[in-house]
Amino acid sequence: MNLEELRKKRPLVHHITNEVVMNFSANGLLAFGGSPVMAKEKEEVEEIARVAGALVLNIGTIRKEDIETMIKAGQAANKTGVPVLLDPVGAGATTFRKQAVQRIVKEVDVSVVKGNAGEIAALADIPLKVKGVDADEDGDAVEIAAEAAKRMQTMVVVTGKTDVVSDGEDFTTSSRGTPLLGSITGAGCLLGSIMAACMAIEKDKKGAALFALEFYNKAAERAETKAEGPGTFVPHLLDELAKAYD
Amino acid sequence: MNLEELRKKRPLVHHITNEVVMNFSANGLLAFGGSPVMAKEKEEVEEIARVAGALVLNIGTIRKEDIETMIKAGQAANKTGVPVLLDPVGAGATTFRKQAVQRIVKEVDVSVVKGNAGEIAALADIPLKVKGVDADEDGDAVEIAAEAAKRMQTMVVVTGKTDVVSDGEDFTTSSRGTPLLGSITGAGCLLGSIMAACMAIEKDKKGAALFALEFYNKAAERAETKAEGPGTFVPHLLDELAKAYD
Amino acid sequence: MNLEELRKKRPLVHHITNEVVMNFSANGLLAFGGSPVMAKEKEEVEEIARVAGALVLNIGTIRKEDIETMIKAGQAANKTGVPVLLDPVGAGATTFRKQAVQRIVKEVDVSVVKGNAGEIAALADIPLKVKGVDADEDGDAVEIAAEAAKRMQTMVVVTGKTDVVSDGEDFTTSSRGTPLLGSITGAGCLLGSIMAACMAIEKDKKGAALFALEFYNKAAERAETKAEGPGTFVPHLLDELAKAYD
Secondary structure: OOHHHHHHHOOOOEEEEEOHHHHHHHHHHHOOOOEEEEEEOOHHHHHHHHHEEEEEEEEOOHHHHHHHHHHHHHHHHHHOOOOEEEEEOOOOHHHHHHHHHHHHHHOOOOOEEEHHHHHHHHHOOOOOOOOOOOOOOOOOOOHHHHHHHHHHEEEEEEEEOOEEEOOOOOOOEEEOOOOOHOOOOOEEEEEEEEHHHHHHOOOHHHHEEEEEEEEEEEEHHHHHHOOOOHHHHHHHHHHHHOOOOO | OOOOHHHOOEEEEEEEEEOHHHHHHHHHHHHHOEEEEEOOOHHHHHHHHHHHOOOEEEEEOOOOOHHHHHHHHHHHHHHHOOOOOOOOOOOOOOOOHHHHHHHHHHHHOOEEOOOEEHHHHHHHOOOOOOOOOOOOOOOOOOHHHHHHHHHHHHEEEEEOEEEEOOOOEEEEEEEOHHHHHHHHOOOOHHHHHHHHHHHHHOOOOOHHHHHHHHHHHHHHHHHHOOOOOHHHHHHHHHHOOOOOOO | OHHHHHHHOEEEEEEEEOOOOOOHHHHHHHHHHHHHHHHEOOHHHHHHHHHOOOEEEOOOOHHHHHHHHHHHHHHHHHOOOEEEEOOOOOOOOHHHHHHHHHHHHHHHOOOOEEHHHHHHHHHHHOOOOOOOOOOOOOOOOOHHHHHHHHHHHHHEEEOOOOOOEEHHHHEEEEEEHHHHHHHHHOHHHHHHHHHHHHHHOOOOHHHHHHHHHHHHHHHHHHHHHOOOHHHHHHHHHHHHHOOOOO
């Protein structure tokens, strides 16, 4: 992953995403070096997805009519080789959500699925109890990532105390970051946006995902040293995302 | 109200709320110790409301189709004894809004209604002039709270320079806080989320409401001492909400 | 433009705007001295637009059904002489967006159109390449502003490294501000809200627009001196917008 190249190209990342985190995701992606576009009208999503560097589908506040829109955008992205990142927010919380995201995975060729253990388990039908969308999950994240990647035949990123990237065959873990990431909304969603931007530049999906994960967690660690709590953590995290680390 | 218990249980607060404040409400509730879920698809709201610790209905950016969704969620909450907090944002601003919120109050058993004097007056058909959703209101807040509580037979919280909690029989006032709360959007909405989280833990509704009010206002007072204006007030308020006060 | 008068009257600015920036626009407008209302239900927008001080139509996350809503609000504003500011976010990005905004301009008497060079060029059918909604645009901003103002017979504000205000006959440029404004989402949208608030108070549209532009850019320059990056820039910008400059 070449960060300088990314910041020069400023890849367009098309988001059909959740309303809670739109502003934070956009500012975080801008800070990192990408160019966010958030468009969700069915009539225009294909036109945007087609020319984007990557597409993010995040079901955090999905409505019934959005399923079709996400599929249209996803299929348009697939046709022109635009990588698609799926964030199955709260997939285990309701039947509607689980069915929605399973339908998306079936109809769209998703490059990477990123979520917490509970969300990934629900999506891939691996039994696990879920509590809310921001809750920490028990269970073996490595096992869930590997099993889900096999079942869905795609790369899977499970976030949590330990983050896991797996393509079904091998896996890499990372235990960086800070608990403050769990105390703000949209921390995982923004990681998804940054990962998508990396995939727009770097063909090696796993390399892109790991770079995004490490960069994001390092930025969070540095932001933590400047923050006095979850509130001041947010602007500092955005500041740190705009910097370069080696 | 036992704050330690709340922070241990992290009650799930289901929001069907206004798009302007979603991020701020979610971050504020997370800081305080709750677990926000924002879902608004009609097909899934019953499933979530049923298992939530509390339900917040906030009409700030309501659309026609949301009325039905809010009623479905509210009735599901009622069936399992989940407390419902209603925030009638801008209820006096339009006929549509007033009718929407009056219909919700009629069809859902609301545990507490929280708003400024103008909003509460409009909802309860007590004559008063309203200007905008963030405007300070004149009028006797105590009188409005008591009269509205009687008419709607529920607990009413009127926020303003003086905050009033009334169940129609007696009332309690609080004059803490800072004018900075009036200079940011969603300060009242976030108070509602925190109040709802307290009601998820504490059966005594009035005790829960008063605890939330006092805690929130104290946090705001402390944040004010660190802020240089309304912009820096926001992250400091979120930091303070994450702390413990005695 | 009399800022003291504005802050005393706190003009109501009705927004039908994009979901990414709602919170930032509301907080920025509150800091500056206006009173934001964000309502988008077709049944109520006329009632609000009619009594507002100004109306902002921003197509950033527009859906098909919003076009009709914006036109209804715009026409209601027109009937009572309420100034209308149009922000054609991403107008050049898709056919849907371009047609939507061109229809709005045709059916509503817009007082001022504010956008970057690419958006204004797309709206006025002046050939230019656009890349994303936050991208800097090449091309002669002065020429585009003047030509667009002539074609649409309205005042046009083109933002960028140099900001241009033109009524089709003469023009004024301003090169203040900071590149940090380009590194956060919604900087242009908030400028639109502030400009609309000024137009609610000051009948001289050009005077109002120039005052807003200068005030906003000065606030941004001061915020830049306090910021450590795009993240901390945001709260400092909001703080500065709440101050008075001479």
